[in-house]
Amino acid sequence: ETGVTQTPRHLVMGMTNKKSLKCEQHLGHNAMYWYKQSAKKPLELMFVYNFKEQTENNSVPSRFSPECPNSSHLFLHLHTLQPEDSALYLCASSLSTGLSYEQYFGPGTRLTVT
Amino acid sequence: QKEVEQNSGPLSVPEGAIASLNCTYSDRVSQSFFWYRQYSGKSPELIMSIYSNGDKEDGRFTAQLNKASQYVSLLIRDSQPSDSATYLCAVTGGSGGSNYKLTFGKGTLLTVNP
Numbered sequence: 001e002t003g004v005t006q007t008p009r010h011l012v013m014g015m016t017n018k019k020s021l022k023c024e025q026h027l028g029h030n031a032m033y034w035y036k037q038s039a040k041k042p043l044e045l046m047f048v049y050n051f052k053e054q055t056e057n058n059s060v061p062s063r064f065s066p067e068c069p070n071s072s073h074l075f076l077h078l079h080t081l082q083p084e085d086s087a088l089y090l091c092a093s094s095l096s097t098g099l100s101y102e103q104y105f106g107p108g109t110r111l112t113v114t
Numbered sequence: 115q116k117e118v119e120q121n122s123g124p125l126s127v128p129e130g131a132i133a134s135l136n137c138t139y140s141d142r143v144s145q146s147f148f149w150y151r152q153y154s155g156k157s158p159e160l161i162m163s164i165y166s167n168g169d170k171e172d173g174r175f176t177a178q179l180n181k182a183s184q185y186v187s188l189l190i191r192d193s194q195p196s197d198s199a200t201y202l203c204a205v206t207g208g209s210g211g212s213n214y215k216l217t218f219g220k221g222t223l224l225t226v227n228p
Contacts, residue, residue: 042217043216045215048215088157100146100206105157
């Protein structure tokens, strides 16, 4: 595997379900990010981890819970979601957090909440 | 609130023409600028980064930065139908805390007609 991978690629869940999204990067990076992309809106940053430590929570509702066990893996735990949470969830990584570090995205998980 | 503005398009050009994509940003002290390409249903792919005033060329792509005018552009020479995608402008740096975060525009949809 190369680059940034995400599983599952598609997920349909009910509002009472609990599910998790997984991201893995094979680039030797130390920073990982979760973004949400909804139709007609700019990419929204959700969480940032640098060297496994959370450095940013962009006022994300508690029904989204991130976990970063090491610099290569990032999870997003989902519970009691709302239909408006349906979106493309993107993971990204960069060498570190900093002004000039390029971020590379995974393929995303298309989430539908019914 | 930092803002990145892009014309949503669609921008339609004939095959072989030069496509010009524009982006303006609100925070005068922004420092790093990135262009991503996103095909429909796919994740963003980094195609160019630029950090200093002037032009930066990579194959058929040229990024142009003018910090005084708070303006960054992407030129695509010899446009091909495979260049048809949404192009996202992203900016880091600027005033305020956590200025390493990427702020994205909504993207410009480019269509290259055979």
